[in-house]
Structures are given as structure tokens and as C-alpha cells.
Amino acid sequence: MTITITAFERSPDGGKGLARDTRVRWALEEVGQPYQVRLVSFRAMKEPAHLALHPFGQIPTYEEGDLALFETGAIVFHIAERHAGLLPDDANARARAITWMFAALNTVEPPILELATAMLLEGDKPWHAERLPLVKDRVRGRLNPLSVRLGDADWLDGAFSAGDLLMVSVLLRLRSSGILDEYKNLAAYVARGEARPAYKRAFDAQLAVNTGKPSPG
């Protein structure tokens, strides 16, 4: 059955790979599943046809036969559950990899989203300069223990998993802030993620959409 995902017609990041379709593309590339992409404009995302797929009017969505999903974490999990390559076989190791998926999205990403909001939506507010260090410290409040736990390991728990895929994707959003570079092992962890051939293919595919050039794949 054909897999179809949605992505921005033009990503707000201009092709830096930070839009959430990159996470889904990466998962599909890791497990070797081909997929089609339907591009949606900002206007179309808020229209009934798209809202029927995604109640919050966002991307990505995932369609396969009569199954329609939204929410990046759930889509990545669905792919990981059905195809080998993103979750370990051992039951306990699998449960721990899923734990890191949720940790990436519900413990590490919220303060990073708050930092993005402070920059994008409150950058012109009178409190911005004084408040920004507080927000950055809340991000460090998550990165400190994450850095301790990772230590000098390559990945968070044994082999690369969907937990690493999401954690690297979440941390990538920090690069422009400079905070990631305060943690050598986390910066190297993110670089390891970006060096994976599947990530590169996913990145190139989303870049091709945003530059209008065909993907080399």
C-alpha cells in the first residue's frame, strides 16, 4: 500500500529540515519504505479537507490504505512498530526505546518549543531581552541531565532507535541558539544522527521541496 505524507508547500524554515515532516521522512528512510508527499499551503492546512486528517491543522499526516494518522510521534511509532530498524526486538529494550521517544517529545521538547516561541512570537516584546536567559536556563535544565545520561555512548540506549531519531530531531531545533554547543557530547550525538544516510536522504528530500530543485534521489 502506498504511504502518503503531507509537508509544507514552503517550510517556514526555508529548508533547514526543522519542519516535522523531516522526522517522518527520516523514519521511513531508516526502514526503507518508499513514500509519496502531498504538499499543502498554509491556507489549505486550515481548510476542512486537511482538518479532517489533522484536527490541529498542521503537518505531517500519514495515509496508508484506510489508515489516516496525524502527530509526528505517533506516525514515527507506527512506522517503527511495523518495520524493522527503529525498535529493538527484546521486549524490555523496546519499552526503553519507546520511553526515549516520549522523553524527547514531552520532557525535552517543551522548553525548546518555549524558546522558539520566545524568539518567533515575543522577539519584539519589551520583556524579551530580560526574559530570554530564564527560558534558555530552562532548556539547560533538561540538557544537563540528558548530557549526563548519554555520557560517551553513541546512542541513548544501545543501538540507534526511534528514541534517538526523535531526540536528535528535537535537539536540532536548538542549533541556532548556540546552546547545543555548550554540550560537547550532545552536539556530537546530533552530528551522528545527521551523518546517517537515512537522515541525509530525508534532509535532501525536504530541501528539494523548498529550493524547487529535484531531489538527487
Next chain:
Amino acid sequence: MTITITAFERSPDGGKGLARDTRVRWALEEVGQPYQVRLVSFRAMKEPAHLALHPFGQIPTYEEGDLALFETGAIVFHIAERHAGLLPDDANARARAITWMFAALNTVEPPILELATAMLLEGDKPWHAERLPLVKDRVRGRLNPLSVRLGDADWLDGAFSAGDLLMVSVLLRLRSSGILDEYKNLAAYVARGEARPAYKRAFDAQLAVNTGKPSPG
């Protein structure tokens, strides 16, 4: 095998049920699994023994035989995957219920966490009064489409699921703000969750810890 979770020795909310152990207690009550609770102090949460279980130094954790998990969403999912009552049998319906789990934690909860942060950590800042309406509007930006999608249904997608358990838990944090009452169907949805016998047992158990009185169960 005995299931052991951790909870606050004294919850910051004084027993309102907003600490995350309530979510795990609720899931265990829904599927009828007995569990033990190990209470941890704020100091003990940041010590090596607890950090080995939970790298971010929080509660709850989940131990069962040689499996140790952290992160509420992952624990609720683990319980839902192993015991009947929180995920539908049909594969597509199951994937959609999991989608709502992630939507609760990664789409709806982040702005609610930001509102909690604004109240708890920035309530004394000079920008608080002017900034608060912006933060509340970002919460409404999620509740508006959620309210539309729920409509007059009892639960988000068919029968009650782990997706509803997490969504109700996330929305409960909004009650003191008054925002929940702006959405009649969401307020009724949360009340339906609270009326479930399993929720009541979970709530009473966490309350007993915080009042020092034994649970009626």
C-alpha cells in the same frame, strides 16, 4: 510480578491529582493491575539511586521485574499494551488511540506547561500581567480545534482509550485558570474522565498520600 511506581512524598499541588503519578495510577486502575508506591522526597529525586531510574530526576517511574521505565506517556503506553482496557483491538483504531496519546503530550500539553510556568516561575516578573494573555491565547489555539474535533462525542475516537486518559489529565491542569470552562464540551469531557471509577480510585490514592490519611480502597 509486582509493579512499583514512584510518587512525590509531598506533591507540590497538595493532593489535587495534578502530579504525574496520578496518570499512571489511573492507567493501572483502568486495567485492574495492583501496584505498590515508593514515595520519594525532592532531595532523594536528585540523588544517584533515583537518577539511575529517572535521568531527569522526576516522578513517576515504573519497575516490574527487571524492567525499569520513566516518562509518564511511555509508562501508560506500556500498561496499555500489556493489559486489556486502554487500547482497541482493531489495528487502525489502536494506531489512532496512540495518536491521541502523543497529541495530548506533544501538541496540547506544551502550551499548558508554558502557562503553568508563567504562573509558577514568572508570576513576580514585571512582564507577567501583560504577557499572560498571550500565553492563554496560545492554549486556546489548541483547545479551539480540540473542541471542534470532539464535538458532542463522549471520547476522542470511539471508546475510552489511553489517548483520552492522557488528554483528560493534561486538560485537568487548566481548571484553575478558568480556560477550560470556556469550552463546554471539553469541560464535560474532563468531568466524564473524573467520573470513571478508576480515576476516582487513583485520585483517592494520591490524596491519601498527601493528607496522610489511608486510602478508602
